[in-house]
Amino acid sequence: MALLPAFLRTARAGRRVPRPAARPAADDEVLLDAPDDRLGPALVAAAHGEYAPVAALLAATRENAEWEHRDRYATRLAAFARSRSGWLDDWRAARPDDPDALLVGVRLMVDRCWDSPVRAELLRQAGPAVTAAAEGSGPDPVPWRIALDTARGARTGHAEFERLWAEAVRRSPHHYGCHVAALDYLAAASPRAHRECLDFAETAAQDAPEDALVRALPVRAAFACLTAGGGTTVDRARLDAAADLAIAHAAGYPAADPWAAELRNLLTYVLVRLERPRDAAEQLRLTGPYVTSFPWDRDGDDPLGRFLQVRDGVRAAVAGGRG
Template sequence: MLRAFLRSAAARARSRSPRPAPDDDVLLDAPDDRLAPALVAAARGEHGPAAGLLSGTRENAEWDHRDRYTTRLAAFARSRSEWLDTWRATDPDDPDAQLVAARLTVDRHWYSPARTELLRQVIPSVVAAAEAAGPVDPVPWRTALDAARGARAPHAEFERLWEQAVRRSPHHYGSHVAALEYLADASPVAHGECLDFAETAAQDAPEDALLRALPLRAAFTCLTATGASADGASVRTYRPRLDDAADRATALSAAHPVADPWAAELRNLLVYVLVRLERHREAAEQLRLTGPYVTSFPWERDAADPDPLGRFLQVRADVRAHLETGSH
């Protein structure tokens, strides 16, 4: 991880050229300039920079950043938790420490064969932490929504948590993703309902909000549903809406700088959807814009190849091959 941090700045500078990054320069889940120092400090057992980072996102109401940074810090704590343990022991009432701890708890149970039962057991404590976080922060409620989804909570219970999240921030991307995935899990063939939900949320969001990309996430859900394929009947039915979702996300991508780590997940997901829709020339442009930054999502969701970096490189090679043969 430390080597990736050191390579990140040089790779970022090189990627501002229109030439694609070589395979050796590609970075998987590289942190941005705000998160990297917090992770480096956590590797040394120090929690101060992480505390400062999350405190700043809370005070400035940067909910999408707060959500993503919390997820990344919790992921780091899964293997190296000393810094978080010290933080919680030093200041057990710190809402940011409680937020990371709640996210870590949900993540640890998520991949367990007993996930449903384990998450049912922790929902009360996760909800209690969210209630203690105050009246403005939606991110603890996003964590509660994920726990409820994993626990297969009844619709009424999930809706109660959803109301708490959107009351705090009606345009928080993470809460909407949790609701979209809950809807998709409840009815795997409910593509129309998922697209309706995502399009309505995106339409009401500010122009530069990450929530504008929610239809792209719904398109991904449609394309990866069991039995779905780019030329399948269900996809053909919704093809105009899938194309529109990709167009919306392309416009949002254009608002970010080239080789921007923050926009990397959006652009990786957009590449995935564009390739599945056989829009290879536009996928190539997004590959150029993303530079060396590869994100585990969506590539880790490909059951045929659980190696996200390898899958990305293969898709990138396939896009180049399409362009060389004159395909669109």
């Protein structure tokens, strides 16, 4: 498609030592969407109506250019604020110009629009405010990731999306969240764009530093192919290669690490769809007790139950010598 070459051009712009794996978690020990040890205390404080720990956490991610953490933390905090927003309201009232409070507020606004049956219209209306917030965010790519998500939901044309994409990668050429937003846009723009999605993801991964999370982007593209019916239109070798690259990247994270849980859960999902139960079982072992709603929520409203069901199936397949 016409959008792909621009993506591929701009996508070109010490591994951690793994620790021993924890024992496999029992069903009643599994935790859904557990925060890491930095986000956890901030969420507890927010539950008590206190915003200062949240402000300190997000300020640290901005000052230290921890863009992957900032993206994930802002998303989780906005999700929490959907049901308990008093702390965010107080924060924004006390510090109306705080870029971190603005970031969470914009993420929350966009997430609420996504739930509406008139999503596209609401996101088109929200677009100027989202873009204005991004333009005032300095080197931070995360507001541009939100702008990219907004553009996808609003069904923005290629030219405007490419403009937003250029602004995002100018700030952080290898930011995983922005690449996921672009990958989702490619997939939504053409139901048959499976090869293009893999082309984009493979190029981004190839050009990224060894320790960048975007190195695992091809497995996200493989997930899109497999869940959208593209698994039969893409060479199986490319899907296996995407999974293998993600396995290699995930090996750099400690076992039973909540930060790596989403990648390992996604990787497990893809490996199961590729009928590689032994590799899936290894990822389940490394994941430990940490389950993430994505990708299991794609199969229904009970992601934890779906995870446990799949885990039982993997164990049975390995015990029976299959795969």
